[in-house]
Amino acid sequence: MAYKLQTRVTDILGIKYPLVMGTMGYQSTAEFVAAAANAGILACLSSVMSKTTQALREEIRKTKSLTDKPFGININLFPMISPLPYEDYIDAALEEGVKIFETSGRSPEKLVPRIKKGNAVFVHKCARLRDARTAERVGADIVEIVGFECGGHPSRENITSLVLIPQVVDAVKVPVIAGGGFADARGIVAAFALGAEGVLMGTRFLATQECPIPLSFKKKLVETQSTETMFVMRTLSDPMRAFRNKLTTEVEELENKGAPPEQIIPMLAGNVTLKAMASGDIEHALLACGQIIGLVHDIPTVKELVERMMGEVSAVYGQLGKTLSQKH
Numbered sequence: 001m002a003y004k005l006q007t008r009v010t011d012i013l014g015i016k017y018p019l020v021m022g023t024m025g026y027q028s029t030a031e032f033v034a035a036a037a038n039a040g041i042l043a044c045l046s047s048v049m050s051k052t053t054q055a056l057r058e059e060i061r062k063t064k065s066l067t068d069k070p071f072g073i074n075i076n077l078f079p080m081i082s083p084l085p086y087e088d089y090i091d092a093a094l095e096e097g098v099k100i101f102e103t104s105g106r107s108p109e110k111l112v113p114r115i116k117k118g119n120a121v122f123v124h125k126c127a128r129l130r131d132a133r134t135a136e137r138v139g140a141d142i143v144e145i146v147g148f149e150c151g152g153h154p155s156r157e158n159i160t161s162l163v164l165i166p167q168v169v170d171a172v173k174v175p176v177i178a179g180g181g182f183a184d185a186r187g188i189v190a191a192f193a194l195g196a197e198g199v200l201m202g203t204r205f206l207a208t209q210e211c212p213i214p215l216s217f218k219k220k221l222v223e224t225q226s227t228e229t230m231f232v233m234r235t236l237s238d239p240m241r242a243f244r245n246k247l248t249t250e251v252e253e254l255e256n257k258g259a260p261p262e263q264i265i266p267m268l269a270g271n272v273t274l275k276a277m278a279s280g281d282i283e284h285a286l287l288a289c290g291q292i293i294g295l296v297h298d299i300p301t302v303k304e305l306v307e308r309m310m311g312e313v314s315a316v317y318g319q320l321g322k323t324l325s326q327k328h
Contacts, residue, residue, distance in 0.1 A: 005018050005313065006018075007175065007198060008142075008175040009142060009175050009177060009197045009198035010198075012121055012141055012142060012175070013042050013070060013121060013142075014070045015040060015042050015070060016040030016041070017040045017041050017306060018197060018199065019041040019042070019188075019198065019199055019200075019201065019306065019309075020042045020043070020179075020198060020199070020201070021036040021043040021202070021302075022151075022152070022179065022200050022201060022202025023043070023044045023046050023104070024205075024206070024211075024288065025288070026046065026273070026277075027046075027206070027211055027212055028044065028045055028046040028049065028074070029045075029059070030059050030060075030062035030063040031062075031210060031212070032210050032211060032212060033045050033063055033071050034063050034066035034071070035208075035302040036302050036306075037063075037069035037071045038066075039303040039305075039307070040069070041306055042071065042100070043072070044072035044100070045059055045071065045072070045073050046074050047073060047074055047075050047076050047086070047089055048076050048084070048270070050089075051084075053085065053088050053089060053092045056073075056089055057092050057095075057096055060073070060092075060093060060097075061096065064096075064097070070099065070100060071098075071100065072101060072123070073090075073093045073100070073102070074101075074102045074104060075090065075101060075102070075103045075104075075108070075111065076104055077103055077104060077105035078104070078105035078106065078237075078238055086111060087114060090115060090118070091114065098120065099118075099119070100120060100123065101115050101120050101122055101123065102125060103122075103124050103125070104124070104126070104153075105153070105238075107131075107134060107138070108124055108138065108140075112138050121141050122139055122141050123140065123141065123142045123143075123144060124140040124143055124144065125144035125145075125146065125179075125200075126144070126145060126146075127145065127146050127147075127153065127154050127155035127157075128155045128157060129164065129167050129171060131155075132145055132168045132171060132172055132176075135172075136173065136174050140174060141174060142176075142177060142198075143168065143172055143174055143175075143176050143177070144177040144178075144200050145164060145165060145168045145176060145177070145178060145179065145180075146161070146179040146200065147159060147160045147163070147164045147179070147180035147181060148160045148180065149161055149180045149241075149291040150179055150180035150181070150202070150241065150290045151202050151229070151241050151288040152202065152241060152288040152290075153238050153239070154239070154241060160180075160181075161178065161180040161181045161182075162181075162194070164180075165178045165194045165195070166194045169194065169195030169196060175198065176196045177198035177199065177200050178191040178194065178196035178200065179199070179200030179201070179202070180290065181290065181291060181292050182199050182201050182204070182292065183201065183204040183295040183296060184204075184295060184309055185309050185310070185311075185312035185313045185315070185316045186316055187199065187292075188309060188310075188313055203221075203288075203290040203296070204292060204295075204296060204305070205302065205305070206218065206221055206287075206289070206296075207221045207222055207296045207298070207299050208299060209299060209301045209302075210301060210302050213277060213287070214277060214280040214282065216280050216282055217282045217287070218299050219299070221289070222299065224243070224293050224294070226292070226293060226294030226295075227294075228244045228293065229241050229242065229243060229244060229290065229293060230244045230248055230249075230252060231252075232248050232251045232252060232255070232286070233251075233255075233268065235255045235258075235259075235264070236265070240286075241290060242286055242288055242289055243287045243289040245282060245283045247267065247276075247284045247285065247286060248286065251264060268286050272284070272285075272286070273285045273286045
């Protein structure tokens with residue numbers, strides 16, 4: 001039986017468990033997000049997946065047809081070759097009944113009034129202590145903080161989750177969701193010990209049955225060790241921790257040689273990865289991947305994974321209780 005954990009995060013978001021499935025760009029489809037919502041956790045549709053406001057509306061409607069549980073929209077504020085009309089996306093999502101917005105990347109300050117006017121929950125994901133403080137100052141209801149281990153975009157400060165999370169918890173009054181290096185019940189309990197009230201997991205959910213990446217890629221992730229992640233885009237605006245393959249290795253070599261951005265950026269374009277994924281070419285796709293990949297050993301459904309982790313939380317707490325009660 002799953003262990004019950006009720007926190008400010010579960011109360012604010014209206015979810016059963018204090019878990020968030022990290023937004024995964026083109027992987028965060030309606031079907032995948034709905035699977036997470038139906039499992040009792042939060043997931044967000046990715047704004048970068050929809051190239052028009054109408055496309056976003058359709059994805060929201062599809063998600064609502066698959067779940068009656070809360071889900072959100074991620075507004076990606078990282079630099080893009082073709083920036084999206086974020087204000088229009090927020091307005092459209094509010095009109096479609098979305099009540100949770102997650103922003104990530106640059107400062108979301110200019111978007112906050114729109115979100116708040118719609119009486120929606122505002123969550124900001126960041127990777128630095130000062131950005132967490134800023135998020136709270138501009139109106140975030142919840143702050144997500146990710147350490148150096150995370151897949152995707154950690155900060156250039158290279159501070160690990162174990163060090164960063166308690167600093168953020170001490171610095172802000174709003175609830176904190178901890179990310180970067182979490183994959184099982186032991187990590188969940190550790191995050192709560194550090195003061196977090198929720199846990200963000202991205203990489204672990206890549207290896208689930210509903211995740212829309214090729215099965216060959218999922219099997220490869222199960223076989224992969226923590227050493228098989230690497231940084232790309234160090235010479236661009238935001239370094240990214242990704243799965244090590246032929247593409248990322250080639251990009252790393254080019255960056256080390258001082259190749260100009262116009263040579264590197266086309267290799268990492270979304271359409272390149274989508275084409276590789278569609279053909280099952282795991283060597284030429286850019287896939288954000290965290291160091292916890294070494295803790296991924298199977299490919300369950302999202303619901304099976306969530307129920308297993310939450311069910312094991314009580315066992316971890318129990319073992320801790322025995323350890324702390326031992327007399328010497």
